[in-house]
Amino acid sequence: MPTSEDFAAIWLTLKLATIVTFLLLLIGAPLAWWLARTHSWIKGPLGAVVALPLVLPPTVLGFYLLLTMGPHGPLGRLTAFLGVAPLPFTFAGLVVASLFYSLPFVVQPIQNAFEAMGDRPLEAAATLRASPLDAFFTVALPLARPGLVTAAILGFAHTVGEFGVVLMIGGAIPDKTRVVSVLIYDQVESMNYERAHWLAGGMLLFSFCVLLALYGRRRNGRNG
Amino acid sequence: MADGAIAARFRLAYPGFALDVDLELPGRGVTALFGPSGSGKSTALRCMAGLARAPDGLLKIGGDVWQDEAHGVFVPTHRRALGMVFQDASLFSHLTVKGNLDYGMTRARVTAADAGREALCEMLDIAALAERWPDTLSGGERQRVAIARALLTRPQLLLMDEPLASLDVARRLDVLPYLERLRDELDIPIIYVSHAPEEVTRIADEAVVLDRGRVVARGAPLDVLPSASRLVEGGRFGVVNALKARVVAVDDAYGVTRLAHPAGEILIAARLATQREARVVMRATDVALAMSEPRDTSVRTILRGRIEKIDATESALAFVTLTLIGGDRLVSAITRLALDELRLTVGADVFALVKSVALDERGL
The missing domain is CATH 2.40.50.100 (RNA polymerase II/Efflux pump adaptor protein, barrel-sandwich hybrid domain)
Incomplete structure (x- = not known):
């Protein structure tokens, strides 16, 4: 049976994924909008940076994030300047790391949705007196809704499933940074296979359901 | 310049294409921009709408200056009192017909009474469609809703970019009579882009013929189209x-x-x-x-x-x-x-x- 330790890890994981997904939609939608619309030379490099977490080993990302957040890194100096605790091995640190790690999973579906709709709906909106900002909220976002839903699902699921970056940035502090994937690792390390099964099986089921929802949605209706 | 008349001067070059027009257009009636694809007629229209920007362009309509690059003036599209109808209707698929009609009207701060909404919807035969979603409409209905949506903002100028080109022949004949009625009842200038001589002769009071970015002829449709019709494929059948x-x-x-x-x-x-x-x-x-x-x-x-x-x-x-x-x-x-x-x-x-x-x- 799952223990209170397991439930704590599950709760922490869900909390992390929810916060990260929410923040990523806030950051990702404007970023995706900009990437979809700009003709600037910086589009290529920035798009590549956003996509880096797709191909980098989490250890590389975790290593550099650790340095950035550390006492001599820019983020570390900022936290010191603001008089708050350094980010490594805290929940806030996990949130920051997850933002980077899950960014492409959120930005890319939204960017695809924006690119697929083309310029025409926005041009039509402009000829109907909608300012660019107005058109973004009343035309572009509603039309990109399927992309936004996909982005939210992928961002959430991917954050739930992360391991390497979390381990490097957060360690495994119960109730603070020990998420489900890390707890499974700990259990396996200490040969508690039966305890690991509960969580690993749960993760498997969760991931399957998420993907089923995602692909089922895609097949059933293009309008989402 | 006569009251409400339009002065437009656009020079624009892309690789393999150059637009160079200098036009004085009447302040009412339908002026057709006619030409084959690639003649620059749609680009000229987009310049008028502010969707494209000619670097040293000039656009005056009535007393208003919408573009005068020599004096650093470029009014963005959403601040121009114009209505535009696109080839593909471009209705917002996330809004009902009513939502689409409201979209521009509320932003232009026009009341339904001022816009003559009821009469307009009657005239275009779309009154019964209010609660429908755009993807349940026929091509002709969509285009009529798009026309109403543009007109409900009470524009000073109506721009139409090949509004019938995406429709099949039967649907085209559905919409054409409405356009003719609009022409007779509206007192704003309409610029109508088309590569179909038949539409131009039936709808336009005046035709401006464009070829390779330049104005090559101008006059009453029946005067200029016979010789201009050779510019488009099958054009001879369109002289009506x-x-x-x-x-x-x-x-x-x-x-x-x-x-x-x-x-x-x-x-x-x-x-x-x-x-x-x-x-x-x-x-x-x-x-x-x-x-x-x-x-x-x-x-x-x-x-x-x-x-x-x-x-x-x-x-x-x-x-x-x-x-x-x-x-x-x-x-x-x-x-x-x-x-x-x-x-x-x-x-x-x-x-x-x-x-x-x-x-x-x-x-x-």
């Missing part, structure tokens, strides 16, 4: 005449309708409602010419007139413009060979022969 004639009688036994015109009787192969006046649309390619009145022919519609102008193209075709008795003009497309063999010259009296079966109620 529209004559007003009075319905005299419907012959029920034969299913034909007789109409009176000063130049002769017009017979139409359809039963028309006995309305007082009808517009008869006849293609220039359906009009033959004869030097004397033929007696033994199946052609039932023979109109008398005098040759006013001859446009011989470099191809096989020649367009002959007649002034009919009563003053109407009629264009006939014949071969250059026939032109020479009949020795047709300006000033000659001729008979125009129109096959009745080529005429039906489509154009009425």
Whole structure:
């Protein structure tokens, strides 16, 4: 049976994924909008940076994030300047790391949705007196809704499933940074296979359901 | 510049394309920008809308300056009092018809009463569609909603970018009569981009012909289109005449309708409602010419007139413009060979022969 330790890890994981997904939609939608619309030379490099977490080993990302957040890194100096605790091995640190790690999973579906709709709906909106900002909220976002839903699902699921970056940035502090994937690792390390099964099986089921929802949605209706 | 008139000057170059137009357009009526694809007509329209920006462009409408780069003026599209109808209607698929109609109206701060919303929706036959979603509408309905949506902002200028081009022939005939009604009832200028001579002759008061980014001809559609129609594929079939004639009688036994015109009787192969006046649309390619009145022919519609102008193209075709008795003009497309063999010259009296079966109620 799952223990209170397991439930704590599950709760922490869900909390992390929810916060990260929410923040990523806030950051990702404007970023995706900009990437979809700009003709600037910086589009290529920035798009590549956003996509880096797709191909980098989490250890590389975790290593550099650790340095950035550390006492001599820019983020570390900022936290010191603001008089708050350094980010490594805290929940806030996990949130920051997850933002980077899950960014492409959120930005890319939204960017695809924006690119697929083309310029025409926005041009039509402009000829109907909608300012660019107005058109973004009343035309572009509603039309990109399927992309936004996909982005939210992928961002959430991917954050739930992360391991390497979390381990490097957060360690495994119960109730603070020990998420489900890390707890499974700990259990396996200490040969508690039966305890690991509960969580690993749960993760498997969760991931399957998420993907089923995602692909089922895609097949059933293009309008989402 | 006359009241409400438009002055537009755009020079714009992309690789492989250059636009260079300097136009003074009337402050009312329909002006068509006609030309083949790549002639720059749509780009010129986009410049007027502010969706494209010519680096040293100028655009004045009535007393307003929308673009004057020499003085650093460029009013963004959403601050221009214009309405635009795109080729693909571009209705917002996440809003109902009502939502689409409201979108521009509320932003332009126009009330339904001021916009004459009810009457407009009646006129365009879309009043019953309010709660429908755009993807459940036919192409013709979508385009009519798009027209209403644009007009409800009470624009100073209506821009139409090939509004019928994405529709099939039947749907086009669905929308065309509404456009003709709009032209007669609106008191704002309409700029109508098209590569279809038939639409231009039926809708426009004036045609500006563009080719490779430049204005090559300008005038009344029937004056400029005969020679300009060679610019577009199949253009000769699009040169159409529209004559007003009075319905005299419907012959029920034969299913034909007789109409009176000063130049002769017009017979139409359809039963028309006995309305007082009808517009008869006849293609220039359906009009033959004869030097004397033929007696033994199946052609039932023979109109008398005098040759006013001859446009011989470099191809096989020649367009002959007649002034009919009563003053109407009629264009006939014949071969250059026939032109020479009949020795047709300006000033000659001729008979125009129109096959009745080529005429039906489509154009009425």
